[in-house]
Structures are given as structure tokens and as C-alpha cells.
Amino acid sequence: MLLEKYIDHTNLKPTATGSDIKKLCEEAKIHGFYAICVNGCHVSLAKESLDKTDIKIAAVIGFPLGAMSSKAKVFEAVDCIGNGADEIDMVINLGWLKSGMYNAVRDEIKAIKEAIGNKILKVIIETCYLTDEEKEKACNLAVAAHADYVKTSTGFGTEGATFEDVKLMKRTVGENAKIKASGGVKDKKTALHYIELGVSRIGTSSGPSLIK
Template sequence: MDIQEILTHVDHTLLAQTATWEEIRQICDDAVRYQTASVCIPPSYVRQASEYVQGKVAVCTVIGFPNGYMTTKAKEYETEDAIGNGASEIDMVINIGWLKDRRYDQIEEEIRTLKNVCGDKILKVIIETCFLTEEEKIKMCEIVTRAEADYIKTSTGFGGAGATFADVELFARHVGPAVKIKAAGGIASLEDAEKFLELGADRLGTSRIIKLIRQER
């Protein structure tokens, strides 16, 4: 797999609490230059970034991030606001406590609610695998499939651990055919990026791939 093919699957990401507009502008420039799938940024920069990139790259943002325990109504408003500001992709965090409590219907309804707000925009569901048992991961594959979200995503990158090959393999065995997989968190090499894609991931959330490509060139 060549480097350009890998880049078409990258959500070029900057979600650090300290992110400034200058840094956001730089990753927008990088995303356009290297033709990544999207640029994934904090909600507060979505309007400015959307106006800046002028449709040259998709703008993705995060909802209920990074802990996921906001109310559904709060997440719904965040999603409406983000789309109104120009986001075309939404990465939401589930309520992990609800999953531990086996409140599966509430999780599914929340995902459906946000997907209804998204309409034809892409919705990715972050389940934060580092906090989950294998049984819980499989259950979330089933819930995300039933709720008709577009992607299941491994991690926020803020939970203590990120994507693993084993989790992507597990997702690939248990999600429905209409659900794609996003691996995120800790993807630190081109070799790992390629392996995640070979195992079934369609998107990679990372800030490092473009840095690595620059170093190689």
C-alpha cells in the first residue's frame, strides 16, 4: 500500500486542550496538501476552519468529548451546532457508564438521535475500548449496527490507551456490513497504519502520519 493510499484514510487530528488557531490552521493546510480524508478538530474551531478550507477537505469534530457522560440533549445540541458551523463528520463518545449498567436501549437511542441530526453527514461512534471488556466491545458492535451509525471508532486518545490490532479485528468480525471502522489513538508508524487498514479499518485518527511522511521526504 503506497503512502498516498494511506493518507486517503487519515483523519488528520488535533484535539489537544491547548490547541491554538495557528496550530489548527497548520493541520488544515497539511490536510489539504496531503489530501487526507478529513481534518478532525475541536468544535470551537469548526466554523473558522470550514471557512478557511473552503470545501477542500472535510471538517470533522468531536461530540461529548472525551468522557461521553453528557446528557443526550447536550450532545444533540452540540451536533446541531457543529453541523451548522460547517462540520461534515461527527465523532461522538458513548456514555460508558450506561454500557457498564447495561442500558443498551438508551445508548442505541442516543446514537439514533445524533444520526438523525447528522442526516447524510457521517457519524462515528467512539466506544473507548481501553475501558471495555470483550463482551462490551461486541455488544457495542451490535448496538452501533442497529442504530445505523456510519462508523465504530476505537478511542478518543485521551483514555489511557488507543487502538489495537486485536480490537480492529474484533470489530471486523462483529459489525454489520454497512458499518465501517475507525482506529484512533497511538498510531505512530506507517507500518501500523497499513496493518490497521489491512485488518479492516477504513479510517485512521492520527496526528503523526503526516509528520512521519515529512521526515521521510
């Protein structure tokens, strides 16, 4: 098991500069990370920086609140794919979920998945704001909408990934979707335990120190 092949090396800071993104890409190349994860405005630069490598580019959509219109999220996803993104990490509409507007949540995920075709879609459910029942519901809606992954967190909420949340997500989705643990994964021991629990991808800004 190569830990680096589980890592989405991430910089989603609003203050990230072009130099920061180039550094992120260089670190991904040095350590052989599976992917990088950036805001949409940096996708073109990342594509240029990672030219002639097999490192994937993930772009976040509706980030970090998930509260913009579905039409805006779909446009943003398509735009990022057009600029070179291989994967989309979208934030669900938490207010809709908490209002019981389950069809709206599912339809939004489905619309984005259909818009990006065979590209990977990860659905961020932002577990820190949800009850266990809501977490299960969000995971089931993502599966119903044919998402490829469910993801714990943006890293910008009140808490990131937890072992208990990953266990709950794994119980809920089974083999119907993969799981990405993200937010607060800062050491190798924690990362390896998430993999033991069944995650297929780890989102972290601490990739180089995890490998060392």
C-alpha cells in the same frame, strides 16, 4: 492504495490555538488527507481554512468522556454541522453501557444520527475501558442505531487502538459499519496493518510523518 486518503488529521488538544488549527488544515492540504478532526469550537475556523478544498471536517461530540446528557450531545452535533462539519465523532456513554442500559446507549446514538441526517456519524466506544463482551455490545448498538462507523478510541483514555480490538470490531460489525482506528497510530507500518485488517479511516495527529 493512497494512505493519505485514510487519514483524519487530528488535533484535539484542549490547548490547541487558532494557529494550531490553521497549521493542521495547511498540513491536510499539503498531504491530501481525507479529513481533519477538531473540537467543536474550531469548526468554523477549519471551514474557513479549508475553503475550496474537498477535505472533510470531522467534529468530536461529548468528548472525551461521553458522560453529558443526550440532549446536550444532540445540540452539540447539530451546532457543529451548522458551522460546517461534514462528520461527527461521538463518544458513547460508557457508564450506561456498563450499567446494562443498552436501550439508552442505542437511542442516544440514533438521536444524533437522525439529527445530522446524511452526515457521517462515527461512534467512539473507547475500547480501553471495555471488556470484549462490552466492545461487541457497543458495536452492535451502533449498528442498530444506523451509525456509519465504529471507532476505537478518543486518544485520551488509558490506551488507544489495538490490532486485536480492530479484529474484534470487524468480526462484530461485518459490512454493516465501517471502522476507524484512532489513538496511538504513529508510524506507517502500523497504519498500513490497520488498513489490512479492514479499517476505512485512521485518526492520528502524526499524519505528515506517516506519509513521509
